[in-house]
Amino acid sequence: PKVIECLQGLYIRKVCAGSQSSLALTSAGQVFAWGCGSCLGSGSSETTALRPCLIEELNSTKIIDISCGDSHCLALTHDNEVYAWGNNAMGQCGQGHTSTPIAKPKKVIGLDGIPIQQITAGTSHSLAWTAAPTDRQLVAWHRPFCVDLEESTFSYLRTFLDRYCDGINNEIPPQPFFSQREHHHFVFLCLKLLSTHLSLAQAGGTGAAVLGQQGRPLRNLLFRLIDSDVPNSIEEAVNETLSVGASLLLPPLRERTELLHNLLPQGPERWESLSKGQRMQLDIILTSLQDQSHIASLLGYSSPADMSEGFSQSYSSDQDSSKSGNIDHFHLAEILLKTLLRNIGFYTERAFGELEKNSDKQQSNTTHTENGPPSHVRQLLSALHKHLLAHCYSNSTVKDHLSVDLLHKHVHLLLQYASDTYRRSAVLLKESLLDKSVTEKLHGILFNSAAGSI
Numbered sequence: 001p002k003v004i005e006c007l008q009g010l011y012i013r014k015v016c017a018g019s020q021s022s023l024a025l026t027s028a029g030q031v032f033a034w035g036c037g038s039c040l041g042s043g044s045s046e047t048t049a050l051r052p053c054l055i056e057e058l059n060s061t062k063i064i065d066i067s068c069g070d071s072h073c074l075a076l077t078h079d080n081e082v083y084a085w086g087n088n089a090m091g092q093c094g095q096g097h098t099s100t101p102i103a104k105p106k107k108v109i110g111l112d113g114i115p116i117q118q119i120t121a122g123t124s125h126s127l128a129w130t131a132a133p134t135d136r137q138l139v140a141w142h143r144p145f146c147v148d149l150e151e152s153t154f155s156y157l158r159t160f161l162d163r164y165c166d167g168i169n170n171e172i173p174p175q176p177f178f179s180q181r182e183h184h185h186f187v188f189l190c191l192k193l194l195s196t197h198l199s200l201a202q203a204g205g206t207g208a209a210v211l212g213q214q215g216r217p218l219r220n221l222l223f224r225l226i227d228s229d230v231p232n233s234i235e236e237a238v239n240e241t242l243s244v245g246a247s248l249l250l251p252p253l254r255e256r257t258e259l260l261h262n263l264l265p266q267g268p269e270r271w272e273s274l275s276k277g278q279r280m281q282l283d284i285i286l287t288s289l290q291d292q293s294h295i296a297s298l299l300g301y302s303s304p305a306d307m308s309e310g311f312s313q314s315y316s317s318d319q320d321s322s323k324s325g326n327i328d329h330f331h332l333a334e335i336l337l338k339t340l341l342r343n344i345g346f347y348t349e350r351a352f353g354e355l356e357k358n359s360d361k362q363q364s365n366t367t368h369t370e371n372g373p374p375s376h377v378r379q380l381l382s383a384l385h386k387h388l389l390a391h392c393y394s395n396s397t398v399k400d401h402l403s404v405d406l407l408h409k410h411v412h413l414l415l416q417y418a419s420d421t422y423r424r425s426a427v428l429l430k431e432s433l434l435d436k437s438v439t440e441k442l443h444g445i446l447f448n449s450a451a452g453s454i
Helices: 153-163 180-204 208-226 230-251 253-263 268-273 276-289 292-298 305-308 319-358 375-394 401-432 436-448
Strands: 012-017 020-026 031-036 046-054 063-066 072-077 082-086 102-107 116-123 126-130
Touching: 012 063, 020 063, 031 126, 072 102, 072 116, 072 126, 082 305, 082 319, 153 180, 153 208, 180 208, 180 230, 180 319, 208 230, 208 276, 230 276, 253 319, 276 375, 292 375, 319 375, 375 401
Parallel strands: 063 116
Antiparallel strands: 012 020, 020 031, 031 046, 063 072, 072 082, 082 102, 116 126
16 A cells, blocks of 8 residues: 555545546545546546546546446535536446446436435445425434435334234244245344334434324324234334334323223222233323323313313314313313222222131231232322322412312212222231231222322
């Protein structure tokens, strides 16, 4: 290797080489060439340059990128125009013909008005990338394995998954697959693509709007797969997709709350009847609702975008409509509070039943069973308590009858649960003569109960 003395003192941004020539791009946008043949851009294919020479034909514009193929060259200007020169036997210089060679740089035909961002030259072909469209937000630019972040991409992926997940365990795979293994691998790759696009949408802050109408069918499809007997690789891909895209796939806040009400067990035996997919969906929804802004919205104290989606027909500029919307908010919050209390009560009742049954048997080494409700249930109830109490306290001088009425109703119901819990606890303590094992189990029951949430 030797230093090219002619280029010393110039700030070189990029160099590239073909089979018989080399190019150098300076920070000022000038292009130098050396070697032999038409790639020198001097107007003759017989020329040989033993040291870098400025390509005069490009000197009237600022060049921002260059690329060399085997025997042709490309240059991109700051105005997004593409120039090509050199061997054109395969039409690689984009002049609309195959006459060769092109001895001086010429503008590529057909790219006028197209915002070209990057170029590259192959052996006998050329490629040009356009700049990101301005009509939508694209965060996936130059990301591997990403098609595009728009609804049509998610629609295609859903169509593929819908079609090829149906009968996924059939011994005879659907066309065009020759084996079950090929079929399963295709579904796996579709799920990985979906996960990648959801991750990029999440990172770019595009929100659930990028899914358009695909959110609900994709969510239902994924949870259906969780409940299906699928290979481990596909189950892991589904779990990863749900983990990555949960916030985008979940429904608007109002619909999420109604879904939670329907999914939460309505009795001790109901929990065992929930499918694996329903349990996962319940866990994801409970986790998402603990966001502070969502808690405030559930109580009608703020209105994020996804909450208003559920009320698109209910909200209007007049005062009566606004009042009706607030009542609807509080009715929804009241139902949720009742559902959470009732759900916690089921676990408390079951735990008390087991402890009361065994308290007189002196079985200090009885097998411990998980009697407490999921922690997300208690945490959501606690967060609702804090917001409701804080709002009523900080707005005590304002006539906010809806909040106060909701607080009164909830406290009345909560105290009934707590009173019954304390009464049964006192009876157990008295009958067990403060037996240590009973006391320890009772401590856990009290902590997980509605009384423990006060």
